[in-house]
Amino acid sequence: MNNRQNVRLPPEVNRALFVRNLPFKITPEEMYDIFGKYGAIRQIRVGDANDTKGTAFVIYEDIFDAKTAYEHLQGFNIMGRYLIVLYYQPNKVTKKMNLARKEEELRELKSRYGIADEDD
Structure with a gap:
């Protein structure tokens, strides 16, 4: 029995995370390694323009996986930088x-x- 059906999530929770303060040199593969631990990922888009460097969108298949990643990776240290994870x-x-x-x-x-x- 899936008990997720009756769980009420805060309205800001969704499958898309916006990540800031990433190391500029991080690769999409490294992003999949880090964020993929929390569930199936639909898409990751790492910013590569001058005004989007250090940011990424991570879209999960399941909203509960996004919530778990949000809770575990907020403030996570990658290459000396602490992640800022927000719901998009x-x-x-x-x-x-x-x-x-x-x-x-x-x-x-x-x-x-x-x-x-x-x-x-």
């Missing part, structure tokens, strides 16, 4: 991006129709 919350990221996009669209409309900002 896409709505926080997309809200910021959507707001910036809306502000840009508003600026374009104002300039197209010759409307000055109040603070001009």
Whole structure:
């Protein structure tokens, strides 16, 4: 009998983890070795651009495996760096991006129709 059915998880818990403070030289293979101990992984994406180095997304097949990894790897020391593990919350990221996009669209409309900002 699977007793996981009746477990209520906090709303922020999901299958996707966002990991920060990774060593820049860590390889995807090393990531799979570390995070794969806690369950089947669907995908790992290690940041390689200047603004995403030291970060990664780790997506598990099962939410309970993600929760276990989150609990065990928070503050885990890898190559002298302590991991920061967060549940990925896409709505926080997309809200910021959507707001910036809306502000840009508003600026374009104002300039197209010759409307000055109040603070001009």
